Amino acid sequence: MTDTQTADPASDARRTRRRRQAEQLAERASGGVRALVLKLLLLGIVDAIAVYAVLVLIGFEQWVVIGVIAVVTAIVNWVYFSRRALPAKYLTPGVVFLVLFQVFVLVYTGYVAFTNYGTGHNGSKEQAVASLMASALERVPDSPTYPVTVVQQGDELGLLVTTPEGDALVGTSERPLEPVDAEFDGDRAVSAPGWTSLQFAEVLQRQSEVSELAVPYSDDPNDGAIRTPDGSNGYRYTSSLEYDEAAGTLTDTESGKVYRDTGVGAFTADDGTQLLPGWQITVGFDNFVRAVTDQRLAGPLVYVTLWTFAFALISVASTFFLGLFLAIAFNNARMRGRQVYRVLMILPYAIPSFLSALVWAGMMNQSFGFLNEVIFGGASIPWLTDPVMAKISILIVNLWLGFPYMFLVCTGALQSIPDELQEAATMDGARPWAVFRLIKLPLLLVSVAPLLIASFAFNFNNFNVVYMLTDGGPRDSAAPIPVGYTDILISMVYKVAFTGQTRDYGLASAYSIIIFIVVAVISIIAFRRTKSLEELNG
């Protein structure tokens, strides 16, 4: 193993003390009345929340979620009451949160990648039909507003309609309007014999039925039907679409065009025209096929990919070396006030990165930015508007954002390297550079290399900095998609999948899975190689 674990009387004593503490903790955890009460209390709270959640969810009829909560609660109770499941006691909370916040999210992204979820395919088929039929209603031209009263006979709802001539008509969804002797209040018929009039509060009780209620104006369906959107005013509508539930088709009543469910998630006519909204369906690998065969992407994809790798690699390298340099400098015991410097160094890390990026974007404005105006004395450097300069700028900003992390990590790692090694090397006549290159750096890399890989993966998808600083710009106006010179893969995907008002969640998910696979493969290979690094130093 590593050299840090060589026998050392001081750390040995510390370890024994810790072990004793741990044993005491374990003792307390397994026995004792206080611990048992505490355990019961905590589990009681968990169970109470679970029962409450189940009760709430029953109201929403979320059966799957209820099942999951019940199973998880049962497992948690079993784990903490069982005497055998000791490791599970430590693992369970972490696993629950891992599943909730990581696994579920990944699985859901995976699921969305195989659907057509996006603009125009947002809900279920029933919702699409209802929405299409609602917007197909057209008010009969020049038809008046009819004062209406919602009436009831038995359980059947009807409308008592007053014509502009002052006649009262009554009808239901089954029976077209027919004249009736009604009582009037002003110029509105309010009640009719044989019918019970509904007050507004009663109308609200049955408002779903009322808003669905359509009373045919006459025997001729072309005359349309009276509907009342607000319970007091009626309007005469005809529908430009007809829904045949049995055949599952929509027919345009004017042109006679028939729209069918052809399995693409929207009603489609024979000539390919679609009625939107459609609905969500699973589409298999369509999104992935589209992602890799999109002609518009062919040109930009190459240079965006190259830039993504360059951005991630240069960002990792620059932040690491600057952080390492500063860590070594501030690790020197001869430097005064290094605690203060260290705090100052960490400041950029303490500011939210998107805030910093926005501030930098302001400072880099060509005509009015702080950099050009003050630092460069009125120069006109196109920091963010020139393709090459924008790339340099974004690397500078990312260096500023990223080096404190590397500084922290390197400081920690450097301090864990025993001073004796340096002393021994110096005694053997090694110069400082050789000490650093041959002894410190390899030891450092053992602990830091995994973090560098993680940092690479992070920067590969560093959407925040790109989006906030340049938004991918300056735009490549020659490209057929709105892509820019500093776009990385993830920000290009964002632009392709969410162009303008179109939201294509399916395509976006497919892309993010592809990018995930790329990053995962690179990380796995890199981790393999750091293993050999460990063995080398073993």
Next chain:
Amino acid sequence: MKVNSRGRVIAAFAVATTLGLAGCSSSPSGDAPSGGDGGGDPASTLTVWVDAERVDALQAAADAYTEKTSVKVDLVGKDNADIKDDFIQQVPTGEGPDITMGAHDWLGELATNGVVAPLELGDAAGDYLPVALEASTYEGTVYMLPYAVENIAVLRNAELVPEPATSFDDMIAKGKAAGLEQPFVVEQGAEGNPYHLYPFQTAFGAPVFGTNEQGYDPTDLQLGNAGGEQFATWLGSQGKNGTGVFNTDIDGDIAKQAFIDGTAAFWLTGPWNVGAALDAGIDVEIDTVPSPTDQPASPFAGVKGFFVSAESDNKVAANDFLVNYLGTEDAQLALFEAGNILPALSAAAETASSDPIIAGFAEVGAESVPMPAIPAMGAVWQYWGIAEAEIINGADPVATWQKLASDVQAAIG
């Protein structure tokens, strides 16, 4: 290290919603509209999503409505930037509100996703400003109850330039005569800002889309017509290699600062910036946009309003609340007091126009056209600003404009 991607954000959002349901049913967004039905005291409860800044303005109207009809109105203040996407995502799950506040240019997206229900204004339709009614209509059907109309106009510093400008060149000349180097500012940015340049474009007779009886016609792209090329040429002549009137380095904040500092006498902007200018002690007058041609320079109008959810279980109450209650002059004026933008109801607009600033914007607004809400407009925004920015920065105007037209045509398909 977190992996950042939109897909996961949405998935995370789904998790959060599920948790929200499970854990805290008392939170406002978790309130299902159907939840409290079935014989409770209030006849029903309307859940309304409102821009957080307008909750107070609407509260009085909501309370008065509850008193009149015993329908409870539950106002949920939300960040304006989140409302549209949340509404589209939540309505199909049945968790969305009954009514949401919004802007007319969402309409295409909302209708394509099937989340809004048509609204019948009935005889009241004629009581609204024509531009508001036009904006509330999508493919021939009204979906929105409009409450405010917003458009840009020229703010003039009357101390520096006492007389309104008669034309674009006159404006620059008057400003120069007052000793200003950059007398006119307008918000641009590295990617341009076509919304603020649109008045000049219309002056050359180049709308984005043609219109038919259903409204804007996505198959009739007018952007690249001869007027568009003339506009492009003019824009180039006023850009970096010309007079320098337009500058892509001037963003909203820089323009505001120039006007407040008195280094610019004319500022093309919207009502949302008037407060800042008045607070700075500027004597502000509102002028129409000075035209570079003999045609009027008409800006886009943005109309704000309310939508009814397609999945609402309270459609009758929702329609009644919107059409018969928020459509009244009192309610519209109450909303006006909170937002200080022109009411959409003609009678309320007239009352509000006793304020000279509002009257000034209303006068400009009379020439305005609604911003297209059709989904094809999204494709236009993608390419429009960047092309204008390139022209301002010295690219060949006509060639750039033609590429813009062909890119947009290709994106619309």
